[in-house]
Amino acid sequence: MNSKEKLVEFMKEQAYKPMNKNELADIFDIDKGQLKDFYKVLDEMEKEGHIVRTREENYGVPEKMNLVLGKIQGNAKGFGFLIPENNEFRDVFISPNDMNGALHNDKVLVRLNKIGSDNKKPEGEVIRIIERGNKKIVGTYEKSKNFGFVVPDDEKMSMDIFVPKSQSNGAKHDDKVVVEISKWPEKRRSPEGTIIEILGNVHDVGTDILSIVRKYNLNESFPKEVIQEAENIREEIPESEINRRLDLREETIITIDGADAKDLDDGVSIEKLSNGNYKLGVHIADVTHYVKENLELDKEALKRGNSVYLVDRVIPMLPKRLSNGMCSLNPHVPRLTLSVLMIIDNNGNVKESKIRESVIESKARMTYKDVSDILENENKELMEKYSEFIDDFKIMSELSKILRDRRERRGSIDFDFDEAKVILNEEGKAIDVKKYERRISNRLIEEFMLVCNETVAEYMYHTETPFIYRTHEDPDDEKIEEFKKFIYNFGYELKTEDDLHPKELQSLLEKIEGKKEETIINTIMLRSLKKAEYSTHKKGHFGLAAKYYTHFTSPIRRYSDLMIHRIIKWFINNEINDTKLVKLEKKLPKIAEQTSATERIADGAERETNELKMVEYMSERLGEVYEGIISGVTSFGLFVELDNTIEGLVHVSTLTDGYYIYDELNYSLVEERTKKTYRIGDVVKIKVANTNIAKREIDFLLVNND
Structure with missing residues (x-):
């Protein structure tokens, strides 16, 4: 265990009360010659967000101070979720007013304001931005007379980036660009930046993939x-x-x-x-x-x-x-x-x-x-x-x-x-x-x-x-319980008296092989499992x-x-x-x-890049009719997956034969009067109605849905 780990473990102990740097140095028997290095370690740990320094100059771990360390997952509507570094904590909802200048992917400390319940996530407020996650952002340049804005490609970035005329570097309206942030957002102010690369016009061949390459900071050439x-x-x-x-x-x-x-x-x-x-x-x-x-x-x-x-x-x-x-x-x-x-x-x-x-x-x-x-x-x-x-x-x-x-x-x-x-x-x-x-x-x-x-x-x-x-x-019990409810709709059960054994899931896969619900159960099962890592x-x-x-x-x-x-x-x-x-x-x-x-x-x-090209492919097939399987049901519509794995949305507003209510428990849309029902796994015919390549969206209409 290195010195940082030892410090954190010590501060996590139940009896620990916040101490100043000299008291900590005494506890760890740091001699005078090593004091400078020890203080440097404390500073580093504070900058990383693993420990917190109070106004009284005392140190403690965030969780003992009602604080959680993690990364922000943004949303187009301005709110966000904190994804905690410690996976024992639940995700925390952060309202737009409590983001305090934090953007998608930023590493932050959040103060918990509401603990949360079984059905509701805890709520919190960003109190400190530890590290910015996006110093460069890819987006579309929108030009006006004296300035411009870059609209980020990533919808999780809820703010446009203001670009003064002097920092546009020759970008034209509708150019895909890379903008480097020079001023970070504050309460009522957008971030500001300089355009450092012009990737091409939004309609040019190749600009689309290049934008994704830059978004993920992938380097095609070697030093x-x-x-x-x-x-x-x-x-x-x-x-x-x-x-x-x-x-x-x-x-x-x-x-x-x-x-x-x-x-x-x-x-x-x-x-x-x-x-x-x-x-x-x-x-x-x-x-x-x-x-x-x-x-x-x-x-x-x-x-x-x-x-x-x-x-x-x-x-x-x-x-x-x-x-x-x-x-x-x-x-x-x-x-x-x-x-x-x-x-x-x-x-x-x-x-x-x-x-x-x-x-x-x-x-x-x-x-x-x-x-x-x-x-x-x-x-x-x-x-x-x-x-x-x-x-x-x-x-x-x-x-x-x-x-x-x-x-x-x-x-x-x-x-x-x-x-x-x-x-x-x-x-x-x-x-x-x-x-x-x-x-x-x-x-x-x-x-x-x-x-x-x-x-x-x-x-x-x-x-x-x-x-x-x-x-x-092993998967979280909560996610497996959700999955059990989901497969119950198809007439399947999982035996999980104690811990779930992978054999149970393999047995389920054998039962669904070749059936219409196979793909969707496979997909939901995979989402219920944790990601493999090193x-x-x-x-x-x-x-x-x-x-x-x-x-x-x-x-x-x-x-x-x-x-x-x-x-x-x-x-x-x-x-x-x-x-x-x-x-x-x-x-x-x-x-x-x-x-x-x-x-x-x-x-x-x-x-x-796959999704982008799939939407591009379907944009040439507007009006064509395909058979597909309902792969997801939400309050706003049905997701339908075609045999070639391409997925599109049938918006609830296009279901014009009645008023459909979302049945969350049974993953279905039910017509209020006739009880006509659309469930996950149902085979339907669709027509390709519309595509939006920039947003990677495909809209379908149901055919013969009377």
């Missing part, structure tokens, strides 16, 4: 020093490096990826042993051989946290020379890897495993489609072309089924979501929306990566080495029903994986001494926090 470091790396592998590694170049190792993938970080090999066991090899690119600790490459990779896969481009974590070149397991060239070699019995149990630094030479670059066509359809042409691998594919398929059965037995939740891929033309315009096919080879690689990640996590846990785990905590503590993975889990298999595109490769290599080469242990214990929590945060950013940007 010069990072590119230079990548260029200076020698591609040729020295003989001395090959000689110190396990040489697997003669082994039949193949990669199986999407047809358009260029960063191939995993290869697999298989062998069925004479005793009926399987020898599975998962061979992962050894990125850490090239990206050394504390190099500019390493610092930039940590800053990015992960690669971001947008609808029309990839923003990689590493420069292309590494991600698509020397770290990618391209066929017929030697590549450095970390290999996990597992002996697995016919019940899916890993009986033996070892992790080795290795060198491989992939024998083929296979695609999911080709391998699936071989295994599912016995495609003659492909079977001839890849005849030398057919037996391997069959053994892989056999083992993946065994591994999947084992996961299902222990209750691992297997969401079979329909995911969509937006097809763009050369100009970047959406011309089609297709469902991703999750076929046999996709599942096969998925199973191999899962068992590899579990095996590595368990192995490293028992070494007691500081490590980064992929954790997924942590230095082994908390287990609820969704996978796994005691040990980590992310090991994608070091080209995830920094968490790259870092744990580094730790594993240090461990297997006996390079972890006391100094390194102390450094790791200090460093890893920050890396876990950073990679969890950048993952959320990537998810948000990916989702927004």
Whole structure:
């Protein structure tokens, strides 16, 4: 436990009464030579909001002073919610008058004014802004004679930004711009800013995606020093490096990826042993051989946290020379890897495993489609072309089924979501929306990566080495109770006498498979669960029903994986001494926090670019009729999801055959007189009525709703 943690724990004790800095220094036996550093730590903690200094110059933790630390989630109407850092606290409602200049994403301290009840959130007032969340904002410039305003793209930013004429930098009306805040809002004053980048006119091709890239602060280019470091790396592998590694170049190792993938970080090999066991090899690119600790490459990779896969481009974590070149397991060239070699019995149990630094030479670059066509359809042409691998594919398929059965037995939740891929033309315009096919080879690689990640996590846990785990905590009782009420409408129940076991949820998924309510129950179930994240503590993975889990298999595109490769290599080469242990214990929590945060950013940007292009696609189909399923019901209307996963709103005002009342308990709209009812899961016909690309909204009208 570091000094900050010790201070917080001490102040949280029941008997603690606020003390001044000298009293705290006495309690912690700080000698005179260290007083300056101790006071500096107190100042830092106060600036971070973890402790509070009173008018009497005494220190305490916020929760003992009726204060809560967290981030603001804004709303277009001016109010906000505090999302507390400590997840034991409930979200706090903050009225527009109590925001006191705070904006969406700001880190703040809030004083609780109303405690709240079962049905009502607690209410509070922002008393201090710890850190501003948006120094740069993307929006549309609206010009007038002597000044202008930037209307933020993010509706959670409820205030427009005032731009003096001298700070407009040539922006024209309806330009998409990036504005840097120079003056923050006060009670009756908007924020003020300077336009620092003009992205293009709101109607220009490409401006839409670029706006999202800037909104999430994603950097498409690498700093010069990072590119230079990548260029200076020698591609040729020295003989001395090959000689110190396990040489697997003669082994039949193949990669199986999407047809358009260029960063191939995993290869697999298989062998069925004479005793009926399987020898599975998962061979992962050894990125850490090239990206050394504390190099500019390493610092930039940590800053990015992960690669971001947008609808029309990839923003990689590493420069292309590494991600698509020397770290990618391209066929017929030697590549450095970390290999996990597992002996697995016919019940899916890993009986033996070892992790080795290795060198491989992939024998083929296979695609999911080709391998699936071989295994599912016995495609003659492909079977001839890849005849030398057919037996391997069959053994892989056999083992993946065994591994999947084992996961299902222990209750691992297997969401079979329909995911969509937006097809763009050369100009970047959406011309089609297709469902991703999750076929046999996709599942096969998925199973191999899962068992590899579990095996590595368990192995490293028992070494007691500081490590980064992929954790997924048990869901909140409150959310599960809501979910139970929801599925009751469809005639399903969950048994939860004590704690909910993931097996119950997996059993429910099996019951709903193929039924019209499958997609919506899948979606609501996922929303009821917590988000997975990175942590230095082994908390287990609820969704996978796994005691040990980590992310090991994608070091080209995830920094968490790259870092744990580094730790594993240090461990297997006996390079972890006391100094390194102390450094790791200090460093890893920050890396876990950073990679969890950048993952959320990537998810948000990916989702927004997909939604944007889906709305663009539907805007060309106004008046067309589709069949869909009611995916959500609110007081203001029905959300309908089409087969291609696109969702639109049927506003209640367009239901002209009567007066509809929202039945919150049964997730339905009921006509007052006739009792005609629209429920979640109902199949309906809709016509595309209207689209708003800027707001990512699609309006539908019901067809034949008499």
